[in-house]
Amino acid sequence: MTNTHLAPPWQVSRWFNSAPLTLADLRGQVVVAHAFQMLCPGCAMQALPQMQRVRQLFPEQRVAVIGLHTVFEHHQAQGPLALEAFLHEYRYNFPVGVDQHVDGDPLPLTMRAYAMQGTPTLMLIDAKGRLREQHFGVLDDITLGAMLGGLLREMDEAELHGVTD
Structure with missing residues (x-):
């Protein structure tokens, strides 16, 4: 599970429930992020809850929870207005970034940078900004x-011993 490379930056065109964020802004926290589409059954019924x-x-100061709306199908039905209503109706208050598209490419930029297979995709990024786990689908809560x-323990041990990278 150890990776020494920084996670690729997110390419986000708009943020909901937050000012614009970068992975650099979240250093010092463990980041748990799910790439999702609001019309994806696995996302709506499992990943987002x-x-x-x-x-x-x-605690928010230790674990940052981030959603990435990574639309690669049904683009017209999943625009920002629909996403805003979806987040409001389900009372999702964690930051959600809209994965940026380039004209003519159905795959958004962050999805492409992480070589995601689809949605939902879970990403765990350690406090140093390294992608430690990427999983297509949903893990059970205990896992x-x-x-x-484990990532929080690593963070605590590094702080205790004054280790920085």
């Missing part, structure tokens, strides 16, 4: 909790 649970269970606990 899991993100909300993580947001409620872990995700154990992985987050």
Whole structure:
């Protein structure tokens, strides 16, 4: 699970529930992010509710919960206005970035940079900004909790020993 390379930057055209964020802004926190589409059943029924649970269970200053609306199909039905209503109706209050598109390319830029297979895709980024896990689909809550606990333990040990990269 160790990776020494920084996670690729996110290419986001718009943010909901937050001022614009970068991965550099989130250094010092463990980042749990899900790339999702609001019309994806696995995203709507499993990934996003899991993100909300993580947001409620872990302190914000230690674990950043981020959604990336990564639309690669049904583009017209999943625009910013629909996303805003979706986030409001389901009371998702964690930051959500809209993965940026380039004209003529159906795949958004962050999806392409991370070589995602589809949605939902879970990304765990350690406190140093390294992509430590990328998983297509949804992990069960216990597995995700154990992985987050391990990354938090690493963060605590690094702080305790004054280790920086």
